[in-house]
Amino acid sequence: MSHRIIFIVFDGLGDRPIPALNNLTPLEAAQTPNLDALAKIGINGLIHTIERSIRPGSDVAHLSLFGYDPRKYYRGRGPFEAAGIGMILKPGDIAFRGNVSTQNEKGIIIDRRAGRIDSVENLAKSINNLKIDDVTVHAKAGVGHRIAIVLRGLNLSDEITDTDPHHLNSTILNSRPKNDTKQAKKTADIVNQLTQKVNQIFAIHPVNENRRRNKLPEANCLLLRGAGIMTDFPPFKEKYGFNACCIAGGGLYKGIARILGMDIIEVKGATGKPKTNPKSKIQSLIENFDNYDFFFIHFKGADTCAEDGDYLGKKEYLEYVDKELSPVVKYVYKNQALCIVTGDHSTSSRLKSHTADEVPVLVAGLDVRVDDVFKMGERSAQRGGLGHIDGRHLMRYIDNIVGKEPLYGN
């Protein structure tokens, strides 16, 4: 049987010493016997996903972990969000994150979430495949008030400003080109026409007739942000030779995986929320173990807790997931899989935000040079045999371990 790769990413894994945890980090303070077993039989180190002391968002950090330099491939969050809800993008498409919102009769935004509307699926369908000049608009509903918009056509650009004012009591903004190119001017013009058409279509849509009857805030306008052009991603399979799948809850992570050509395994109870069900993700791994040779498994909760300042929640979440990892440890012990565990970035529970602090990484399995680290943690990783490594080099390291890295020279 060929080597399986189990690639586990804990979002926002790293942290800083917390006085109330005896100056340990949440990961250091957590009882994580399974992660520690992997650390002990593996090689450890610290990863800077982009470059030393660059503070990354989750999107660019994941691209980098998969070996896609975001400085080349990343052009904004839009394409990953759109792909995350299942849209298929083509190079050159311009994708946006959108809100369906409520504007009053003067065009002032009075509710950014349209009264926490359940679903905008019917509204999205009403504007899907709309033609504006030579451009086709694709729209798909996300969760609640969220919608993704993709513009497909020739000579489009993502160098345009948001129509989303990002706060209440403002009108929808006009999108403006950020440079003098005809592509940027054309795209801003299409976006502004789209805003107007959506106003007209949503105003008379049965959804809103119904909401008016029930005295609910109307879902009567569209706010767009995060324009990004879809770049030409070489498929993960071509780049590394792995037949890969993604086991994740959050849309962004599924979006990145889909764009790289991974299969998405939908997991019951995987919500991207802290109390997501880690057991069902590991169950999916077991069930699909013969179908793929690369498993990207994403756990979101540590980041969510840290962004709320909840260091204790972060510690407990790590313990909660760790409990479910014994099947992974067994695969490694039996030489059935190589396992990588890391994070996409650190999140400081004290600052409640991402930091550029390096993230622990471990690689355990056949042919790895074991070091003297016995526990997964920020400080123990400082002594690890991998040293300080660049996120973009991790996949190449994996390919090397399993003997797939091409030869340079002769």
Added chain:
Amino acid sequence: MSHRIIFIVFDGLGDRPIPALNNLTPLEAAQTPNLDALAKIGINGLIHTIERSIRPGSDVAHLSLFGYDPRKYYRGRGPFEAAGIGMILKPGDIAFRGNVSTQNEKGIIIDRRAGRIDSVENLAKSINNLKIDDVTVHAKAGVGHRIAIVLRGLNLSDEITDTDPHHLNSTILNSRPKNDTKQAKKTADIVNQLTQKVNQIFAIHPVNENRRRNKLPEANCLLLRGAGIMTDFPPFKEKYGFNACCIAGGGLYKGIARILGMDIIEVKGATGKPKTNPKSKIQSLIENFDNYDFFFIHFKGADTCAEDGDYLGKKEYLEYVDKELSPVVKYVYKNQALCIVTGDHSTSSRLKSHTADEVPVLVAGLDVRVDDVFKMGERSAQRGGLGHIDGRHLMRYIDNIVGKEPLYGN
């Protein structure tokens, strides 16, 4: 209160094992309880200020420590020396280090320091604001025979050769363009005209009438070296958001600080000599603690000792400064400041010169991931949690620790 940053640079801090010190380096052999206390509560590592095994001068090393890549910003020592004695430079200015020297009637240099003249202030004034073609000459006296010259005008270049022959018994050299551009040709021509005019002006200057009467060597000519064009430095404050000041003795360090827009705190007894008074520098820090949020404190003596081959003097100097650092340790213990201690480069006491050996660095204060290093030293730093870091990334690391580093991605 916002975070204060205390950024201490020991010039030429690192060294090599000295047989007579039981194969310890001067820093390892020194009793430095305050530096060791910071190492213990901080994170440690080794810094290569430019790039692994590049042997740096103090000027480029400091630029790099402040995050200004010298390959982009450094064009010669002249601008920093001129700024160090208080001259205000503009982008495009060409600055030189100069000697006022003695030539005989045949134009042969017979004393490079003009008989160790006390001051060339009056001579500098006599050529300040001189016009040559469309170029204005600015001149300012340094210490003793030293003078800084700045050429201001359009289309000037620093790609010209020195007029300083760098040894006795030669005439003043003609400056030559190093390339075929009209800028280089023009600048060399201006410099050669300046040499002639200075000869005429100094010959009849009252200073020299007086020296002839007193049978002293005349201060009758000007030797120029180290041409550098002033580049366009983004201010330190804009780059990092810190309101910074410089507490240093040596002109070069004040010059770099002034060019980056730091305030210069003049310190009594800070001479740039080994027996400079470290107590008064720390006193300045304490007095100005509420006025700034970034303090660059420079200590020169370790480098000076090592360049003289005096490893014992270097060890004792480090002990002598360490004794005064307890207020710094207190600021860190009380979470009032983040403290960085490092050097700009290593200086080998045996080779009596700068080396490319990495320099220990420590960062101590709130939110730092403490490692297991208990002493500041070259070998203990090898085990530090920072690993081996690039000088240009140090300030970004600091910005990250205090939560000022911008987010890349989303």
